[in-house]
Amino acid sequence: xxxxxxxxxDHLDVLRELMNIAVGxxxxxxxxxxxxxxxxxxxxxxxxxxxxxxxxxxxxxxxxSSHYVTKQLFGGPxxxxxxxxxxxxxxxxxxxxxxxxxxxxxxDIYDAVIELTNIxxxxxxxxxxxxxxxxxQFFLPSTQIIAGNDLIYLEETAEYSQIIIIxxxxxxxNQNINGHIFILTKDAMIQSLKDxxxxxxxxxxx
Amino acid sequence: MKILVAxxxxxxxxxxxxxxxxxxxxCEIIEAENGLIAVEQFKKNLPSIVFLDLTxxxxxxxxxxxxxxxxxxxxxxxxxxxxxxxQAQAQVIALGAKMVIPKPISSEKMQxxxxxxxx
Amino acid sequence: xxxxxxxxxxxxxxxxxxIMIVDEEFNVLYWNQWLEINTGHAYSNMVGKSLLTFYPEIxxxxxxxxxxxxLRLNSPTFYDASLTNRFIPIPRNKxxxxxxxxxxxxxxxxxxx
Numbered sequence: 001x002x003x004x005x006x007x008x009x010d011h012l013d014v015l016r017e018l019m020n021i022a023v024g025x026x027x028x029x030x031x032x033x034x035x036x037x038x039x040x041x042x043x044x045x046x047x048x049x050x051x052x053x054x055x056x057x058x059x060x061x062x063x064x065s066s067h068y069v070t071k072q073l074f075g076g077p078x079x080x081x082x083x084x085x086x087x088x089x090x091x092x093x094x095x096x097x098x099x100x101x102x103x104x105x106x107x108d109i110y111d112a113v114i115e116l117t118n119i120x121x122x123x124x125x126x127x128x129x130x131x132x133x134x135x136x137q138f139f140l141p142s143t144q145i146i147a148g149n150d151l152i153y154l155e156e157t158a159e160y161s162q163i164i165i166i167x168x169x170x171x172x173x174n175q176n177i178n179g180h181i182f183i184l185t186k187d188a189m190i191q192s193l194k195d196x197x198x199x200x201x202x203x204x205x206x
Numbered sequence: 207m208k209i210l211v212a213x214x215x216x217x218x219x220x221x222x223x224x225x226x227x228x229x230x231x232x233c234e235i236i237e238a239e240n241g242l243i244a245v246e247q248f249k250k251n252l253p254s255i256v257f258l259d260l261t262x263x264x265x266x267x268x269x270x271x272x273x274x275x276x277x278x279x280x281x282x283x284x285x286x287x288x289x290x291x292x293q294a295q296a297q298v299i300a301l302g303a304k305m306v307i308p309k310p311i312s313s314e315k316m317q318x319x320x321x322x323x324x325x
Numbered sequence: 326x327x328x329x330x331x332x333x334x335x336x337x338x339x340x341x342x343x344i345m346i347v348d349e350e351f352n353v354l355y356w357n358q359w360l361e362i363n364t365g366h367a368y369s370n371m372v373g374k375s376l377l378t379f380y381p382e383i384x385x386x387x388x389x390x391x392x393x394x395x396l397r398l399n400s401p402t403f404y405d406a407s408l409t410n411r412f413i414p415i416p417r418n419k420x421x422x423x424x425x426x427x428x429x430x431x432x433x434x435x436x437x438x
Binding site for chain 3: 034141
């Protein structure tokens with residue numbers, strides 16, 4: 001098992017502030033690109049483990065609906081996973097809004113979900129990494145429909161000892177679109193995030 | 207010249223202070239980490255400019271802005287926020303903020319802000 | 326229309342993927358060898374012309390939104406690659422698994438099949 005990376009109050013403060021900026025940007029991008037005007041919640045940041053992550057998701061995501069869960073990996077000096085979760089009902093609303101059809105077909109819905117995920121991940125992660133003076137690469141997103149709120153499979157995550165959970169919620173009331181966003185990063189990447197934050201702090205104290 | 211910088215994030219305060227000091231090295235900076243402290247510091251120090259964040263614990267920026275404007279309707283309050291949507295902007299301008307600028311603020315933008323408010 | 330990319334392009338043609346570069350008005354600026362072989366349309370036939378002429382069935386409203394997103398965010402955007410949602414028909418046995426866009430240079434837009 002890897003050594004735990006300790007985050008100080010200052011590290012968390014920096015991450016929180018950078019994520020606030022990232023979320024503000026994502027809201028503006030969605031308004032601009034998808035003509036949907038809404039709000040996003042102030043991101044919550046927690047350092048946890050797999051058990052904690054599962055529990056957190058159970059507390060955040062309702063168990064009674066089916067969900068479109070879209071995952072997109074990003075890698076480079078900072079790597080992690082961006083997860084966007086919406087209920088199937090909201091996915092249809094999203095398909096309606098983006099494809100402008102009464103009854104969007106499955107392909108339209110998948111495509112709309114991927115498109116929104118993409119805009120969210122690109123704006124949020126890019127803003128964060130820009131502030132940390134690095135560039136990351138985005139990988140192909142994939143969407144699964146999952147019944148209930150067991151969104152993390154044990155086999156996917158068995159090797160992770162420490163996870164940073166960044167979570168927020170978006171709401172676009174006019175379109176009845178709302179969803180949960182999780183950004184997960186783990187183990188060695190937590191150390192690189194800490195180093196990048198240290199550099200950022202050094203720059204400011206210089 | 208006294209400048210009050212109110213933000214719960216230390217990073218945000220440090221960035222603002224660094225950018226202000228780069229342009230106005232001799233000004234005195236007063237820091238506040240929430241809206242309540244900002245209002246108290248405003249009363250005590252009567253700063254020429256207030257940089258105010260919106261989302262802060264104890265008392266948020268909207269309430270702090272109202273209280274500062276109540277004390278001095280001519281107070282020069284610059285709202286610095288990550289919420290760059292026009293709705294939030296219109297709301298704080300209506301409450302009496304002189305301007306709203308998105309985070310993070312570049313030194314060019316800071317220069318423009320200081321020039322407009324100081325001269 | 327923007328200037329087409331010179332043909333042949335050793336890099337784009339060496340890839341085992343279909344790559345086209347289009348501008349924001351869907352004018353084709355490059356059509357690589359993979360696409361030439363798999364669609365039956367030659368570069369010389371496609372370049373400088375609108376994708377609309379050859380593929381009127383594409384949802385151009387969506388495509389335009391995706392192009393805008395990519396150019397604005399300087400980040401790739403993706404299409405869902407399910408069977409019913411193929412971007413352009415490729416007559417072959419194996420169905421390619423993914424489709425993605427990426428902003429190349431500043432204003433061109435490349436499409437990867």
